[in-house]
Amino acid sequence: MSTSTDNNASITQESGPSAAVQDIQKKIVVRTADGEVFNLKEEVAMEIDIIKTFFQEDSISYETVMPLPNVEGWEMVKVIEYCTKHVELKHKVDGYKERKAFQALFVQNLSTKSLLALTNTANYLEVKYLLDFLCQAVSEQIKNKDVDYVRELFGVENDFNDEEYEQVKAEAPWAHENLNNDLH
């Protein structure tokens, strides 16, 4: 599991003949927007469709370092963490509880804004199951929030004038009641 940047020294493709010997542990290298470089195990890298497409369909050599200009270093760390766990659980018969426990820990120290950023990244990288999970996690966190919170979170401007806003709100005033804003 290679997730930190100090793996630069362990890039294996420099030594030609021994690269063939390293088949068992083929690595794929990516570079994120902030210059961090990551070595991914092939089986984990192939979970990320955009990487899979880049290397497989376009027959690009594994020696190439794939640039990921839309992804930040910390995001890549989290994506690799999730995909690695996913691959590990694929081979387990009854991984339900373990998956749930892992998922709870995964989101524990992430703010909703970070979760949202990660959602965007998962969408860009094309990792469907991670995207599904993150969408679910975000919706759980925002479902009881009010309109102002949501606007701030998504950076969306209110383009209603006062009258229009009141009109929409008046259709269902009950929907704005009984919120638990202080839960998160």
Place this chain on the structure above:
Amino acid sequence: MQSSIAAAETVGHNEDLLKQLLLRLPAKSLIRFKCVSKLWLSLISSPKFCDSHTLRNPILKFPSAFFLSRTATTDPQFISLLPSTNPNPSKPLNFIPDPQGLQILQSCNGLLLCCSSTDKFTISRQFKFYVVNPTTSRFSEIALPPPSPTKPEPARLLSVALAFDPSKSLHYKLVCVSGSGTIPSLHLEIEIEIYSSHTRTWRAGESTHMWFPSIGKFLPGVYCNGRIHWLSTFCWLVYYDIDEEHYGVVDELGAPGFSVEKECMCFGESGGRLHLIEMYGSGLNKLRVLEMGKDYSGWFVKYRVDLNLMTPAFPYTPAASCRPFFFLDAEENEEQNPVLVLRMGYKFISYDIRDKSCKTLCDLFIPSLVGWRDAYQYMETLACV
């Protein structure tokens, strides 16, 4: 993390990604988030989105509230079943402009069938019918087809019922039952017409010479497992199968029958099974919930409740002012317990059958013991009407 702020904003403006997120939110949140911006309003209001959301989100088995209709006035009262700071959020049905006022006839998986009438029992073909989604404040007005001119005798309108099951289809159907025949006869010439929200038209269904649990008065139906059911005091259960378009009578199987000891039968559906609530015993102080067995094998007693056990919580309440309204079933392993909603004197209460505990839902400010007709369950849904 400056970048994460920018990324969050990307999601807010990326329609496809936003849709994926929104589809996972419950209906109430979505209705609220219509106010976020014009983009969000148009996204959430779009019929395509509503359809996707309805398909994706199974109807909650337990209603979050119910509508209470009265005969005297036409405004149904909305009563919440969940604990909330505002016990009676207003959810009027006044977005439906009808000078006559509205009667709720039936609640089916989040949609309501209403009729422009002040009295539920005198309903005729001329009245307007509405299929309403109280969550989205949308409704569809549907007129009944005129009676066929070839019949020598005018057929009486016996029932109009709503069949809606989003787990089967996004479209709903209305079943209109008319019958003609001389009153003393037990069998009527039954004519059934079906309306589909898909085609927005009526077409003729089955015609049969059969029994119907109401000779002259309008009788609302109960939807359960693909069939509309009708039942009344004397009776056998009859049903109309929506898919197979077949009218059937469930024969004598311990038919509840008429009995001076029994009163106040409530017929309804919960958890995919039919239930009857009966009050019996001397002074009508006992209550029991009957459930229809699989394949209409018969009514069996599922729960018994002794109302006297509730009276410590409520000062003396004459039995005559206790009336059950509906029953919400729950399996052993579910978080929710089976619940009875009933009126005890001047209060509406929910009685938890497993815990044997009572909770007051609302006080009836108008101390009138008559006039509270029926309760209709409310479930949130974005289903299009």
